[in-house]
Amino acid sequence: MAFRLLPRDETFFDLFERAAENSLVGAEALADLCRDFSGVEEKVRHIKELEHEGDRITHETLDRLNRTFVTPLEREDIHRLVSGIDDVLDHIDATANRLYLYEIDRPTDAMKTMADVLVRACQEVKITVGYLRNLRQAAEINQHCIEINRLENECDDLLRQALKHLMKDRKDDPIAVIKWKEIYEKIEIASDKCEDVANAVQAVMLKHA
Amino acid sequence: MAFRLLPRDETFFDLFERAAENSLVGAEALADLCRDFSGVEEKVRHIKELEHEGDRITHETLDRLNRTFVTPLEREDIHRLVSGIDDVLDHIDATANRLYLYEIDRPTDAMKTMADVLVRACQEVKITVGYLRNLRQAAEINQHCIEINRLENECDDLLRQALKHLMKDRKDDPIAVIKWKEIYEKIEIASDKCEDVANAVQAVMLKHA
């Protein structure tokens, strides 16, 4: 390892990875809830706990920023990255919460498919965030960011089809349409937030190029 | 006062404080409207005037940025801060507007409680923005930002409960559900925007740490 005048605080990379892993666990918990819609209250509460854990990681990161003299990335980028990863989980929690709050009978096939795509997007976010330790691997970072973009597009296409069928199939139950529209849109926003993290990583990479 | 080679333009801090005070007055006017739902058209027009005043403060700030050589904070941060404070009031105005536009009979208890929480968030924003004059008080700034976060979480919990009861209590009136869902979500976004301002202040503080 090369000599440095001041050692970098590598803990920030650990915190990014913990945050990204925590969001992935949340996405997997949502996908599991959609596959096996039993014990809903308990499963939704578990996702809420993961969301609280995400808040704790964010606060720990910001605390450390205040106490650290030399940061490995610019301070505002660390702030943006950890807030972005937290936003993904916030929308996963909000989606799970609506399934419980609105006393949904059972998830639709569209919901299951969207949750699976979100898991893949969160896996890619975890990989991409891992590259922050070595920003010189621009080709690899871009490849994973393109994949996150592709998954976000896939989620948006699934949303469009889901809305189309929702308006037809449930046209006699406007309250059901309102509830499901919100749930579908919330999970699609979670995939949008994955794209925001990818954009933040790319922006950091461009600064350090 | 210490000698400086170039005097800082302290007017920017005055403008931030005027903007934050103006948003707080808007939040208080919304809370008042919810408590005493009489003279609605007049009260909604008053909030609209406050929103125009907010736009004037924003434009005055940007004008001054263009004419100022040495700014006390980075130019893009001044832009972000004043736009952020303006966004809070834009959503307060949009919320009040929907109460009038949709010919709402009377505000719900949930609405009153959310408006009160928003007032407290705007009070905290005003305090936090006041610390921009002295960014070395990191502990105090963080404490107020954490409180803004807490109030935003409280507002989100109130939104969830309000939506849950709305879907049940008004299930025979889908148009009422649509109207109230938008109103509740708009006021919750106003509290989100308070959190964005807190994040912007924290980011500025981190740069100047």
Added chain:
Amino acid sequence: MAFRLLPRDETFFDLFERAAENSLVGAEALADLCRDFSGVEEKVRHIKELEHEGDRITHETLDRLNRTFVTPLEREDIHRLVSGIDDVLDHIDATANRLYLYEIDRPTDAMKTMADVLVRACQEVKITVGYLRNLRQAAEINQHCIEINRLENECDDLLRQALKHLMKDRKDDPIAVIKWKEIYEKIEIASDKCEDVANAVQAVMLKHA
């Protein structure tokens, strides 16, 4: 032309202008669809192709950023500008898509007017983005940004009136209310995104002032 130690890559300005022109063509296609609501599927598919072209311009810009040593603007600003212009078109595409997806019979007058205002906002965005080649023209840039702000306000006023009448006129068809509310809000967000681009141009101008 003045001698430079390293020639600036002017291609980025070409890419911004291509992106802004492409978004304008998309806005015009949406306004045309609203005026002449025939061959809807074909016209909506054409807007989708423009949106794909927008994605290609964005990717070309980011690719070039990775291969360019000296950029004419800060890297993260180039990223923000091209993403912002792309967002406008994404929301134009989403609006057109909903008209088709929801099997809308015919556009309302409110929709036609909003689409026309959006065309004017996109024209202003194209002009504003053109000034990035010469950021010293601060007065002109601000003037066009103020006009974009004004058009965004106009679009928001149109949205409010459209929602007011929608809730009254279609109160017996909640599904129609849900569909049209989404369409109106989506086109208004497209005009918001024009304002974001204006803000990004102003922020760049302030940095280079």
